[in-house]
Amino acid sequence: MAMPTDIRVIDCMLGIPEAEDRSAWFEFFRPLLKDAQSVEQFKMPAQYMFKDIPQTGKTDDFVAWTVDQMDRFNIEKALVGWNGNATSLRAKERYPDRFFFDMPVDPNGGMAEVRRIKQAHAEHGIKAISVFPAGTLPQVAINHKYMFPLYACAVELDIPILLNVGIPGPRIPMETQRVEHLDEVCWFFPDLKVVMRHGAEPWEALAVKLMLKWPNLYYSTSAFAPKHYPKAIIDYANTRGADKVIYAGYFPMGLSLDRIFGDMPNVPFKDEVWPKFLRDNALKVFGLEK
Numbered sequence: 001m002a003m004p005t006d007i008r009v010i011d012c013m014l015g016i017p018e019a020e021d022r023s024a025w026f027e028f029f030r031p032l033l034k035d036a037q038s039v040e041q042f043k044m045p046a047q048y049m050f051k052d053i054p055q056t057g058k059t060d061d062f063v064a065w066t067v068d069q070m071d072r073f074n075i076e077k078a079l080v081g082w083n084g085n086a087t088s089l090r091a092k093e094r095y096p097d098r099f100f101f102d103m104p105v106d107p108n109g110g111m112a113e114v115r116r117i118k119q120a121h122a123e124h125g126i127k128a129i130s131v132f133p134a135g136t137l138p139q140v141a142i143n144h145k146y147m148f149p150l151y152a153c154a155v156e157l158d159i160p161i162l163l164n165v166g167i168p169g170p171r172i173p174m175e176t177q178r179v180e181h182l183d184e185v186c187w188f189f190p191d192l193k194v195v196m197r198h199g200a201e202p203w204e205a206l207a208v209k210l211m212l213k214w215p216n217l218y219y220s221t222s223a224f225a226p227k228h229y230p231k232a233i234i235d236y237a238n239t240r241g242a243d244k245v246i247y248a249g250y251f252p253m254g255l256s257l258d259r260i261f262g263d264m265p266n267v268p269f270k271d272e273v274w275p276k277f278l279r280d281n282a283l284k285v286f287g288l289e290k
Contacts, residue, residue: 008076012248013222029135046169102128130162133176142181160193179203186214222248226263
């Protein structure tokens with residue numbers, strides 16, 4: 001049950017900073033924040049949940065800095081957000097074998113957003129799209145009609161969609177991210193690959209039930225230190241869900257790689273689960289084997 005040290009890890013949530021101050025990452029949903037502490041004091045909106053948020057320091061090349069951090073922990077590839085800016089383009093051009101990309105999208109954008117997805121897929125080969133339902137403005141639920149064009153587009157392009165599920169860390173309403181909303185989506189889009197992000201708590205047991213029910217539904221461990229992986233998810237991976245649980249970190253948004261991989265050997269996965277969790281499931285779900 002010990003964590004192997006020879007697996008070339010695929011991290012399915014990692015960020016490339018553009019500056020020492022990373023507050024710009026959270027600007028898109030700042031209008032939703034209403035409490036003074038979140039608005040005036042926090043550097044990241046869920047700061048009350050994280051201690052020792054990683055510091056990047058000063059560098060002239062954050063892309064190379066990120067690759068150096070990956071090399072320290074045997075991370076072969078990382079899924080990072082694509083926004084078409086200079087940092088994304090530089091990462092793609094300089095390190096095509098180290099990064100693959102999901103594009104954060106807004107269901108409020110309608111067909112203009114669908115066209116933007118198709119353009120990014122054609123020109124840059126994005127491997128997924130992602131939505132933070134509670135962070136949309138106005139908020140859009142997982143099973144809302146505005147989401148359906150995005151789901152149809154992902155099916156057409158044969159790429160997964162990553163969805164934040166469970167109570168959001170930032171102090172914003174949770175209703176849009178209730179796990180039961182996934183049931184309708186997986187039923188109506190049987191060919192859509194859906195990857196849950198950010199824990200699904202407090203409905204992690206329901207998340208397991210839905211993964212048992214729907215073959216197209218997966219779970220990633222993003223934003224959770226391994227010490228806090230939900231027991232229901234560990235038990236599921238060790239029994240019927242070895243092919244459904246995918247490693248994702250949260251560096252440098254809220255967790256350091258030292259913290260993640262310092263905790264990781266204590267996760268009680270069975271021997272046969274580790275290669276799938278750290279690598280093989282990501283290869284399959286994101287089409288990296290191609």
